[in-house]
Amino acid sequence: xxxxxxxxxxxxxxxxxxxxxxxxxHGLDGVPxxxxxxxxxxxxxxxxxxxxxxxxxxxxHLDVDVIDYAQFPLADCPRYHGGLSLxxxxxxxxxxxGHPGLACLTLTEVNPDHYPAGELIRELVNxxxxxxxxxxxx
Numbered sequence: 001x002x003x004x005x006x007x008x009x010x011x012x013x014x015x016x017x018x019x020x021x022x023x024x025x026h027g028l029d030g031v032p033x034x035x036x037x038x039x040x041x042x043x044x045x046x047x048x049x050x051x052x053x054x055x056x057x058x059x060x061h062l063d064v065d066v067i068d069y070a071q072f073p074l075a076d077c078p079r080y081h082g083g084l085s086l087x088x089x090x091x092x093x094x095x096x097x098g099h100p101g102l103a104c105l106t107l108t109e110v111n112p113d114h115y116p117a118g119e120l121i122r123e124l125v126n127x128x129x130x131x132x133x134x135x136x137x138x
Contacts, residue, residue: 033066034082041084042091049099057103060096062089064124065109074120076111090131097135105132 023030029048036044052058065075068083075083084092096102107128112121 033079033084036084036088038085038088041088042095045092045095049095052099052101056101058096058099058101059104059106060093060099060102061106061108062093062128063109064107072120072124073114074110074112074124075114076109078114086127090127093128093131094135097132098138099135102135 031044049058064072065077065079066084067075067079067086067089068081069075069078070080071083072086097105107124110121110124112118115121
């Protein structure tokens with residue numbers, strides 16, 4: 001069974017017993033976003049990815065809901081004071097993009113209606129591109 005790792009805006013701790021059993025039964029290992037200390041997301045992602053070094057395909061999925069909404073109000077489901085900082089979120093993306101088996105990148109749960117001026121969309125895309133480029137050059 002494949003090993004999977006996730007950082008979730010819906011912490012595994014909030015899952016019911018049955019949901020947790022299904023989660024773990026699929027080989028998933030999760031970390032609640034609230035359990036990631038500031039400044040450590042990139043390191044934690046690299047540690048998780050080290051366990052996946054022999055996997056030939058890796059999906060990097062960034063759900064904007066894991067970013068602290070007070071700092072970056074683009075998430076579809078706002079999460080105030082408990083999400084990742086922007087640097088932490090993109091440090092984790094850089095780590096994933098550096099995995100030799102990187103096969104797919106996804107970016108989801110962006111709601112441009114929450115910030116219609118557009119600057120944050122440009123910032124998100126620019127940070128995403130920079131993080132992926134930095135990871136690919138490793």
